[in-house]
Amino acid sequence: MDGEALHEVAIRTATALPAVEETQPFGPDALVYKVVGKMFAMVTEVRGTPIVNLKCAPAHGAALVRDHAEVTPGWHMSKRHWITLAPGDGMHETMVEDLVANSWELVVAGLPRARRPLDPTRRGDASGPGADRGPR
Secondary structure (H helix, E strand, C coil), rough: CHHHHHHHHHHHHHHHHHHHEECCCCCCEEEEECCCEEEEEEEEEECCCCEEEEEEHHHHHHHHHHCCCEECCCCCCCEEEEECCCCCCCCCCHHHHHHHHHHHHHHCCCCCCCHHCCCCCCCCCCCCCCCCCCCC
């Protein structure tokens, strides 16, 4: 996957999730995606290379870094809780979609229940916002 496709898939996936806002707190060259005011993704470039920063569970992030050359510890973020995706042959659309959605779910799970746009712990629940999205 090239850098343009990486950014396009990450942005498309992030903006399709419930209660997401796009912001630019770090300037015009970095798009930050937040759910209920909490950052879960950043789309930018580092030295001309398109990247995507995502929140990730530590064990999952370590495995991704180990197994994929395109995944590194989070650029300018907590290296334990964030990963960085870069373009490359091992990066695929489904992987980017899944990692962006997983990042959103981690942030939502950390919110107080009353502020959650969708409770990720209740996947079988057929009520509430986002319930009609179906399986991923």
